[in-house]
Amino acid sequence: MRLAQFLEENRGDIQDRWVNRVLDSYAGDAATIFKREDDRFANPVGYTTRHTLTTVYTLLFDQSDRPGPDLEQVRAELETFIKIRAVQTFTPASAVAFIYDLKTVVREAAARERALEATPQDWERFHDNLDALALVVFDLYMASRERLFKAQLNEIKTMNHMLTQHGCSAAGLADKTTQLMADVKPLHTHSNEAR
Template identity: 70%
Template sequence: MRLFEFLRDNKGDIQERWVNLVLDSYSEDAAAIFKREQDRFANPVGYSTRHTLTTLYSLLFDHDTPQFDQLRPALEDFIKIRAVQTFTPASAVAFVYDLKGVIRKAVSRDRAVEAGSVDWEQLHDTLDTVALQVFDLYMACRERLYKTQLNEYKSMNHMLTQHGCPAAGLADDTTKLMADVHPLNIHSNEAR
């Protein structure tokens, strides 16, 4: 059996191992919750991970050629989630490379697979192309996040500097109140 036939025939097992490996990249407690809870709304990270990785696997291996043109929409929501988490760029993209290890282990357990160097080279090229697209998406999401934060900072700064010093507004109100109060004339005849 050729490598890509093996990947199609063993899709469920490989996908499940891959999803579990990616979810294990979170803390132990979080990973347990992400693996256990299947509801989309109660567990958006776990659901998104499972849904995205199974869709990605199908786009890469269910057809004669990988469907690279459909990757971006399939990956976008998942990468947005990873972009707001505390992942470094390398660890945010690592899930693509995790698939290489999962496939290697699955192939090594099945002696019927005839995977030549050309098949492995094609697999590595495919996953490297995906990793580059994921990295571009991740960096675009991070840039959007930083621009949003900068705009929020600027707008808050604008609110503070619109009237000068924040205490300036209080000083103006105090001056108006003081204008209505007539000062006591200590030197007047009434005071003596």
């Protein structure tokens, strides 16, 4: 069995292992919750991860006559998933590591398959596709992070952070006025001497 056929016939198992490995990258109880709940509204991170990775796998290893995957279609599919990872507390390397997780999952699955007769060219094509995908993912991640930083900078420039911290634009002024009033000593207009 050639590698392309192996990837097609073992699609479900490889996809499940890949999704679980990616969801395991979340800390503690989050990974358990993301794996357990399938509802897209109750679990948007888990749903998006599962949906995106299974679709990307299909786009990567489609048995068509094309020499490689349609990277623009893959990019469009990955955009929302990468935006989610860009706002989370992942390092850049951790955010894009899910591509390399697929290499590991496929290598482990291939080691268990005795009938696999993959040529060096098969493996070269497989790695080339994932390397091209990694570059797409990195570009998407950096574009998402740049948009995030620009939004934060714009918020600071327009002083909108004052609105969110204090509830309204006058609240910060009211806090300062209250502090000034507390520091003022009361004046007595009628002294004891005047009586």
